[in-house]
Amino acid sequence: xxxxxxxxxxxxxxxxxxxxxxxxxxxxxxxxxxxxxxxxxxxxxxxxxxxxxxxxxxxxxxxxxxxxxxxxxxxxxxxxxxxxxxxxxxxxxxxxxxxxxxxxxxxxxxxxxxxxxxxxxxxxxxxxxxxxxxxxxxxxxxxxxxxxxxxxxxxxxxxxxxxxxxxxxxxxxxxxxxxxxxxxxxxxxxxxxxxxxxxxxxxxxxxxxxxxxxxxxxxxxxxxxxx
Amino acid sequence: xxxxxxxxxxxxxxxxxxxxxxxxxxxxxxxxxxxxxxxxxxxxxxxxxxxxxxxxxxxxxxxxxxxxxxxxxxxxxxxxxxxxxxxxxxxxxxxxxxxxxxxxxxxxxxxxxxxxxxxxxxxxxxxxxxxxxxxxxxxxxxxxxxxxxxxxxxxxxxxxxxxxxxxxxxxxxxxxxxxxxxxxxxxxxxxxxxxxxxxxxxxxxxxxxxxxxxxxxxxxxxxxxxxxxxxxxxxxxxxxxxxxxxxxxxxxxxxxxxxxxxxxxxxxxxxxxxxxxxxxxxxxxxxxxxx
Numbered sequence: 001x002x003x004x005x006x007x008x009x010x011x012x013x014x015x016x017x018x019x020x021x022x023x024x025x026x027x028x029x030x031x032x033x034x035x036x037x038x039x040x041x042x043x044x045x046x047x048x049x050x051x052x053x054x055x056x057x058x059x060x061x062x063x064x065x066x067x068x069x070x071x072x073x074x075x076x077x078x079x080x081x082x083x084x085x086x087x088x089x090x091x092x093x094x095x096x097x098x099x100x101x102x103x104x105x106x107x108x109x110x111x112x113x114x115x116x117x118x119x120x121x122x123x124x125x126x127x128x129x130x131x132x133x134x135x136x137x138x139x140x141x142x143x144x145x146x147x148x149x150x151x152x153x154x155x156x157x158x159x160x161x162x163x164x165x166x167x168x169x170x171x172x173x174x175x176x177x178x179x180x181x182x183x184x185x186x187x188x189x190x191x192x193x194x195x196x197x198x199x200x201x202x203x204x205x206x207x208x209x210x211x212x213x214x215x216x217x218x219x220x221x222x223x224x225x226x227x
Numbered sequence: 228x229x230x231x232x233x234x235x236x237x238x239x240x241x242x243x244x245x246x247x248x249x250x251x252x253x254x255x256x257x258x259x260x261x262x263x264x265x266x267x268x269x270x271x272x273x274x275x276x277x278x279x280x281x282x283x284x285x286x287x288x289x290x291x292x293x294x295x296x297x298x299x300x301x302x303x304x305x306x307x308x309x310x311x312x313x314x315x316x317x318x319x320x321x322x323x324x325x326x327x328x329x330x331x332x333x334x335x336x337x338x339x340x341x342x343x344x345x346x347x348x349x350x351x352x353x354x355x356x357x358x359x360x361x362x363x364x365x366x367x368x369x370x371x372x373x374x375x376x377x378x379x380x381x382x383x384x385x386x387x388x389x390x391x392x393x394x395x396x397x398x399x400x401x402x403x404x405x406x407x408x409x410x411x412x413x414x415x416x417x418x419x420x421x422x423x424x425x426x427x428x429x430x431x432x433x434x435x436x437x438x439x440x441x442x443x444x445x446x447x448x449x450x451x452x453x454x455x456x457x458x459x460x461x462x463x464x465x466x467x468x469x470x471x472x473x474x475x476x477x478x479x480x481x482x483x484x485x486x487x488x489x490x491x492x493x494x495x496x497x498x499x500x501x502x503x504x505x506x507x508x509x510x511x512x513x514x515x516x517x518x
Contacts, residue, residue, distance in 0.1 A: 002325060005321060006310050006312070006313070006321070009310075009313060010312045014312070069311070080310075080325060082277075082296050083296070083326060083365075084298030084299070084300065085296075
């Protein structure tokens, strides 16, 4: 908990973080409200397109930026490492805070979008909202870990930004490269096109694997780099 | 306590600074000053000792272990790396926890340098002098047995200046090993009990309390060029100041010489404030060789 205090304070005291969450959440909720106002028969499905393709990646991008204080993963932990804190534990705490915050925000937002935009031909509202809460939370955590890999290799915003672009380019297709991106798997789980014909459970497992492997890679890289 | 052998380092970012090869030892419970400007490599050398810069070759051992951040080592670089989102009190409390030390109220720790009112300030709201003072308070009031401090008497909160040398001496008397860098020979005299002089990255001279040194004169003296419309008012302010070995004025130009560049620059800045005179040009020039 000692090493998590700094990233937690960055999150809670960052006006940019709250504006980011509020902005992208408002976009997703507005699109859900629009579907509801038009009484769309598949309102939730349509609203989730905006949620998955725009709101989730950019919301998590903003949360990771706030958690790191807009720096690279190594530099974000240097105030603690210079006091003698183990670099690996500092990086681990930072990555976990980013993943948990992203999971909470994306899960709650996904459930809210489904509950608001629910149409008559969508699956039952409660079950759909609960499923989206789980998928959104897992995707949020995977995205956060994925972005911290970029932040562990490149200082400033470049690392995170390059992985955001990569996710956009590879994840929009249904080819093999899409399997490496959280975007394609989240889209598959929410009823969109499957990457490389992956089944839903395979995308679920892939998101979990991306989250664990990316977090491990980011922490190992930060532990080896001089603050 | 600290052993550097054949150390060579080069800064990775501009301005390019190189230091070494240099070998020296610092005994436990002693106070060493690395005397030289940042361009002479002293701050790079301090960063290598702290483990925040990498040596290209050579070794550094601190208490028998390779250099690197550790709980018993306090490093305060010229530009401190502090968690800007925290208050000063939160930072000091977190630092104690990381170092495994018992909690001491921030106000008590800050009182060592007379800056208790900073306790509840957010670090992001502090200026450079205040940030540097907070970093020095953390180092001086920690239980670290090695203190590495860059320019501890320069650019610190004015309330702290008079207390710093005493606080540092108290830590040395209590057994801490202290290494400071300074470009000011007056500061070096106040802070160190042994001195290592650096020039363009090379160790040029060593001195100890048993082998006292005097301020250099001649080629190593500094020469400062000043241009100001109020040069004659500056001249009146600077003339009685013992910091300067000579002062020459002609029209709007002044050339002053002395042995301590930092003290000279501070004296000129003070004179400019007192005389309410603006300075158009202020630059150090190559000192003239002794004829």
